[in-house]
Amino acid sequence: xxxxxxxxxxxxxxxxxxxxxxxxxxxxxxxxxxxxxxxxxxxxxxxxxxxxxxxxxxxxxxxxxxxxxxxxxxxxxxxxxxxxxxxxxxxxxxxxxxxxxxxxxxxxxxxxxxxxxxxxxxxxxxxxxxxxxxxxxxxxxxxxxxxxxxxxxxxxxxxxxxxxxxxxxxxxxxxxxxxxxxxxxxxxxxxxxxxxxxxxxxxxxxxxxxxxxxxxxxxxxxxxxxxxxxxxxxxxxxxxxxxxxxxxxxxxxxxxxxxxxxxxxxxxxxxxxxxxxxxxxxxxxxxxxxxxxxxxxxxxxxxxxxxxxxxxxxxxxxxxxxxxxxxxxxxxxxxxxxxxxxxxxxxxxxxxxxxxxxxxxxxxxxxxxxxxxxxxxxxxxxxxxxxxxxxxxxxxxxxxxxxxxxxxxxxxxxxxxxxxxxxxxxxxxxxxxxxxxxxxx
Numbered sequence: 129x130x131x132x133x134x135x136x137x138x139x140x141x142x143x144x145x146x147x148x149x150x151x152x153x154x155x156x157x158x159x160x161x162x163x164x165x166x167x168x169x170x171x172x173x174x175x176x177x178x179x180x181x182x183x184x185x186x187x188x189x190x191x192x193x194x195x196x197x198x199x200x201x202x203x204x205x206x207x208x209x210x211x212x213x214x215x216x217x218x219x220x221x222x223x224x225x226x227x228x229x230x231x232x233x234x235x236x237x238x239x240x241x242x243x244x245x246x247x248x249x250x251x252x253x254x255x256x257x258x259x260x261x262x263x264x265x266x267x268x269x270x271x272x273x274x275x276x277x278x279x280x281x282x283x284x285x286x287x288x289x290x291x292x293x294x295x296x297x298x299x300x301x302x303x304x305x306x307x308x309x310x311x312x313x314x315x316x317x318x319x320x321x322x323x324x325x326x327x328x329x330x331x332x333x334x335x336x337x338x339x340x341x342x343x344x345x346x347x348x349x350x351x352x353x354x355x356x357x358x359x360x361x362x363x364x365x366x367x368x369x370x371x372x373x374x375x376x377x378x379x380x381x382x383x384x385x386x387x388x389x390x391x392x393x394x395x396x397x398x399x400x401x402x403x404x405x406x407x408x409x410x411x412x413x414x415x416x417x418x419x420x421x422x423x424x425x426x427x428x429x430x431x432x433x434x435x436x437x438x439x440x441x442x443x444x445x446x447x448x449x450x451x452x453x454x455x456x457x458x459x460x461x462x463x464x465x466x467x468x469x470x471x472x473x474x475x476x477x478x479x480x481x482x483x484x485x486x487x488x489x490x491x492x493x494x495x496x497x498x499x500x501x502x503x504x505x506x507x508x509x510x511x512x513x514x515x516x517x518x519x520x521x522x523x524x525x526x527x528x529x530x531x532x533x534x535x536x537x538x539x540x541x542x543x544x545x546x547x548x549x550x551x552x553x554x555x556x557x558x559x560x561x562x563x564x565x566x567x568x569x
Contacts, residue, residue: 134185138162140197149185155195156181164197172196230263230286237293238306253294260290264317274321277425277477280333281433284321288314304353308344315341328419332426340434356558358441359459363554365435366466369482370547372427373471425477432485435463439489443496445557455556460493462553465546469539 134151136158137144149158155171159181164171171179173195183189233256240248248256264287273279292310295302315337322330343364347357443460447453467486470479555561 134191136185136189136191137194138197139194151185152187153185154181155179155183155185155189158185158195162197170197226263226267227283227286230260230290233257233260234286234289234293238289240293257290257294261287268317268321268324275325275327275329275422277329277422277429280318280321280327280329280426281336281430284314284317284333284337285310287317288312304348304351307354308341308348311337311340311344327422329422329426332423333430336427336430354438354441355445356560356563358438359445359456359554359557360560362435362438362442362459362463363551365431365438366463366550367547368431369428369435370466370471370543372424372431373475373478421475424475425481428475428478428481432467432481435467436485436488436492439463439492440496442554442557443493444500446497446500446502448502452557452559455553459550459553459557460489462546462550463489465542466550469543469546471543 134153135146135148137146149161153161159171173179173189173193179189179195185191185193236248237253237256237260264283267273267279267283274283288310291313292306295306295309299305315334318330318334318337322334343357343361347353439460442456445452446456446460448457464486467482467489470482
């Protein structure tokens with residue numbers, strides 16, 4: 129007996145093919161017959177609507193129907209994301225290469241203050257400052273590098289270092305006023321960047337530099353040098369890294385509660401009308417999550433960079449003959465514990481940056497302790513390198529609740545111990561109690 133057939137036209141790109149299939153064949157069956165991958169392709173009708181997999185050709189769909197094979201939404205989104213990542217990586221490489229010239233100029237400007245060597249002449253100093261500021265201006269106003277977490281935090285720092293590099297190294301308080309001036313200039317640049325690029329990352333960078341301005345200016349006003357402020361800033365930066373995921377995104381109550389529905393009377397005559405909650409859509413959810421992740425990444429990078437920068441000055445106070453020395457050793461140990469066993473987060477950068485920072489902190493601390501003769505050259509370097517390796521491998525263990533929950537419990541205990549002791553150790557290492565006792569006596 130002859131089998132009744134139904135015809136259809138398949139359009140794929142610029143090609144069109146007429147096929148005949150038995151009456152009753154569904155879209156899902158036709159897709160299987162053609163060998164199409166349902167994850168990357170989808171059948172659509174002439175008006176662009178996806179054809180239901182259970183639709184019957186010659187029944188639900190008329191004979192001779194035009195079916196187009198198009199890329200699925202998930203595949204299209206993945207392709208767009210891949211192109212965005214590729215473009216972002218290319219932009220990052222160009223920005224890093226361009227910023228390298230500004231970094232070299234900043235190091236040359238800061239070397240006289242850091243090392244106590246004579247400064248450059250006015251012509252060369254002005255050329256180096258112009259080079260650094262010009263590169264930062266190009267990256268801010270003509271590229272999107274400043275919208276990344278690293279760009280939002282570190283580009284203002286380049287201008288701050290360049291501006292502070294013009295300080296005469298012969299001044300008696302050059303080293304003390306260098307840090308507040310650099311932070312103030314960086315804060316000003318961050319404010320300009322935020323006004324130019326209103327984004328979550330630029331706002332986070334503005335807040336980060338604002339806090340540094342308050343901290344460094346307060347330390348300079350009190351006459352504290354890096355020997356006092358470095359342990360405190362190291363402890364605060366470690367605590368900040370742990371607290372950032374909890375405050376990276378804040379949902380207003382107006383988005384969760386229908387306040388106009390609950391409001392019965394206004395508390396004042398001129399109270400503005402309360403707006404109703406907006407409709408929650410997937411686009412708004414993704415935008416909020418992306419902005420929260422950018423804020424978290426920017427703050428984590430800034431806090432890790434601050435911890436690394438404060439480690440050399442803090443480690444120089446380590447010793448075994450005084451309370452400050454023992455407190456400094458405890459501060460370094462708590463810092464490594466807190467950075468390695470960082471709180472779980474959905475951000476890959478938020479998980480990786482603190483652990484990389486822990487390795488850098490261990491290396492810088494080992495170099496400093498060896499330079500002051502606290503540790504024997506071979507045993508000290510080997511011991512600290514082994515400790516850093518053990519902490520690194522322990523921190524990256526994939527903890528699963530089913531079979532190795534004990535490791536996760538141990539990691540939580542070590543992280544909690546480090547976070548609980550890092551700030552008291554920083555206070556003792558800075559000698560705040562001794563300063564308070566001298567001020568009160």
